[in-house]
Amino acid sequence: MTDKLVILPGDGIGPEIVAEAAKVVGWLKDNADFDIEIEHDLIGGQAYDEYGEPLADSTLEKCRSAKAILMGSVGGPKWDGVEYNKRPEAGLLRIRKELNLFANLRPALVFDALVDASSLKPEIVKGLDILIVRELTGGVYFGEPRGIEDLGNGERRGYNTQVYTTSEIKRIGAVAFDLARKRSNKVTSCEKCNVMESGMLWREDITALHASAYDDVSLEHMLADNCAMQLLRNPSQFDVIVTDNLFGDILSDEAAMLTGSLGMLPSASLSEPGQPGLYEPVHGSAPDIAGQNKANPLATILSLSMALRYSFERGDLADMVEAAVKDVLDSGKRTGDIMSEGCTEVSCSEMGEAVCSALESVQAEKAA
Ligand code: IPM
Ligand code: MG
Numbered sequence: 623m624t625d626k627l628v629i630l631p632g633d634g635i636g637p638e639i640v641a642e643a644a645k646v647v648g649w650l651k652d653n654a655d656f657d658i659e660i661e662h663d664l665i666g667g668q669a670y671d672e673y674g675e676p677l678a679d680s681t682l683e684k685c686r687s688a689k690a691i692l693m694g695s696v697g698g699p700k701w702d703g704v705e706y707n708k709r710p711e712a713g714l715l716r717i718r719k720e721l722n723l724f725a726n727l728r729p730a731l732v733f734d735a736l737v738d739a740s741s742l743k744p745e746i747v748k749g750l751d752i753l754i755v756r757e758l759t760g761g762v763y764f765g766e767p768r769g770i771e772d773l774g775n776g777e778r779r780g781y782n783t784q785v786y787t788t789s790e791i792k793r794i795g796a797v798a799f800d801l802a803r804k805r806s807n808k809v810t811s812c813e814k815c816n817v818m819e820s821g822m823l824w825r826e827d828i829t830a831l832h833a834s835a836y837d838d839v840s841l842e843h844m845l846a847d848n849c850a851m852q853l854l855r856n857p858s859q860f861d862v863i864v865t866d867n868l869f870g871d872i873l874s875d876e877a878a879m880l881t882g883s884l885g886m887l888p889s890a891s892l893s894e895p896g897q898p899g900l901y902e903p904v905h906g907s908a909p910d911i912a913g914q915n916k917a918n919p920l921a922t923i924l925s926l927s928m929a930l931r932y933s934f935e936r937g938d939l940a941d942m943v944e945a946a947v948k949d950v951l952d953s954g955k956r957t958g959d960i961m962s963e964g965c966t967e968v969s970c971s972e973m974g975e976a977v978c979s980a981l982e983s984v985q986a987e988k989a990a
Contacts, residue, residue, distance in 0.1 A: 625658045625689040625934060630665040630681070633701075633710055634907025635917035635970075636694025642919035642974025643692060643926045649978045650930075650939055653985065658934070661688070665717065666696030666710035666907075676713025682720055690933035691717075691900045692926055695907035710907075718758050723891035723900050724790070725797040726756040726870065727928070730857075730877035730887060735951035739882025739960045742854065747880055752860045753805065754877055755798040756870025758891055760790045761820075763867045784820045786866065791827040797892075798864035799836040807839050808861035812846040812869055824866065846873070853877055878904050885918030885959040888925035890932050899933045901925040915969045918957040920947055923977055942988070946980035953980075 629644060631637040650656040663669075663681040670676045676696070685691050696710040706712070717723070732740065732750040740747045765783030772778050795811070802809045811828045813821035825843055832841045844852070846869040852859060853876050865873060878887040887904035903921030911917055924947060931940035955976050956965040968976065 626687060627658050627660050627929070628685050628688040628691045629660060629662050630685075630691060630693045631662070631668070632665050632694040632696045632907065633667040633698045634695055634909045634912040636666070636696070636907055638694075638912070638915060638970050639903065639917050639919040639922040640692065640694040642970060642977070643922040645974045645978055646923055646926055646943060646981070649981055650943075653981070654939055654942070656934075656936065656939060658689075665693060665713045667698055667701040667704075669713055670701060670704060670708055670710065674708075676708055676710050677716045682717065685717065685721060685898060685900075688898050690898060690929040692922070692929060693900060693902040694922065695903065695905065697907045698909040698912070700909075715763065717900060718891060719764065721898060721900065722759060722893040724757060724759040725794055725892045726754075726758040727797075727801070727890045727892065727932075728754040728756060728870075728874040728877070728887065728904055730754065730874075730881050732881045733886075733948060733951050735948070735954075736882040736886070736960055738962050740880055741882075742857075742880060747857065747882075750857055750880060751805075752857060752877055752880075753801060753862045754870060754874045755794065755801065755862060755864045756874060757786075757790065757794040757864075757866050758870075759867075760786055761867035784818060784866075784868070786820045786824060788823070788827050791824050792831045795828045795831045795864060796835075798862050799832070799839050802839050802862040806861040808842070809836075809839055810842045810844050810849065810860055810863045812844050812849045812863060812865040812873065814846050814869075815843075816845060820866075828864070849873060850876060853880065874904060883918065883959045885921055885957065886924070887921050888923075888928050890925070890928040892932060899929065901929040901933075915971055916958055917970045918959050919970050919974050920957075920977075923947060923974070942981060942984050943977070945984045946977050949980040949984065950976045 631640040730752045737744045762784040765785040768782045770780045813824040815821035815825045878884045884905040891900040927940040927943040930936040954965045
């Protein structure tokens with residue numbers, strides 16, 4: 623049976639950026655012995671408009687039978703008034719939960735050509751290569767009880783629950799340690815054990831896991847606020863950062879920005895081996911520039927590359943796509959978000975086309 627890729631473009635710039643990643647898939651199918659079946663469906667606000675749900679059951683079933691899902695982005699002002707559990711974001715949270723995508727990998731890598739796009743000094747970000755491993759199906763995002771209650775005296779009370787069990791902590795910890803072994807062999811585990819019991823348990827369980835199975839990896843614990851500060855002060859001290867759902871959400875946006883643009887950062891959300899993975903850019907749906915062919919499709923193209931590596935076991939093709947992206951950046955082509963002096967500004971679709979033609983040269987070089 624042919625492996626299946628489900629494409630969920632989503633809202634805002636989602637359809638534009640995903641279309642460029644789809645061009646890359648098309649190129650690989652035509653030129654690189656990559657035989658997959660592609661299906662499209664809706665998620666987020668688009669799905670709400672069409673099905674009345676931000677993620678329909680039928681879409682979910684399609685995704686369950688796929689090897690990988692490539693998503694654009696969800697959300698936008700159009701759905702601001704929609705009831706809470708039908709918001710576009712609820713569709714994303716549901717697919718993460720239903721497919722048990724507990725491990726969210728968010729690499730922050732600074733391409734040499736983009737060193738100047740970072741708001742930090744070039745000497746601080748040059749060569750930067752960090753991997754944030756964010757727990758994605760637990761914590762305060764899903765904890766019960768949650769809600770807003772009326773206290774009856776003109777006051778209301780909003781509450782959420784931060785909760786983690788030992789098995790959830792050890793499961794994400796193991797992903798981080800395994801990945802660190804293939805990189806620089808260092809894990810920094812972040813929580814707020816100074817104020818939260820869930821953080822205390824996190825620290826104890828990561829320490830125990832490390833002692834029992836990973837004592838060859840160097841482990842450091844750091845309070846999440848300190849980590850936010852250290853990411854700006856000296857980001858290259860980090861290799862793999864493992865953290866919970868909420869801190870991971872925040873720290874990964876920060877790490878993304880070190881690289882110059884949120885428009886460059888891919889992500890993979892993985893479950894147990896053999897189960898479908900979800901691949902999406904870290905950035906949002908950017909409604910302000912949607913439909914203008916201005917968005918940066920590289921985070922989505924790099925997310926596709928992660929899918930090739932982690933779900934399709936085609937590391938060879940992932941290497942090619944990453945080399946092509948690097949070549950395009952080296953050639954000076956830039957979308958508006960990463961534009962700098964002396965470079966050539968290109969549109970979203972021109973960027974996608976540039977990656978496809980760079981793939982031609984990468985492949986020719988490989989063959990030579
Ligand atoms: C992310 C996003 C989501 C999150 C939103 C859109 C629900 O910010 O993937 O980082 O908070 O997880
Ligand atoms: Mg986020």
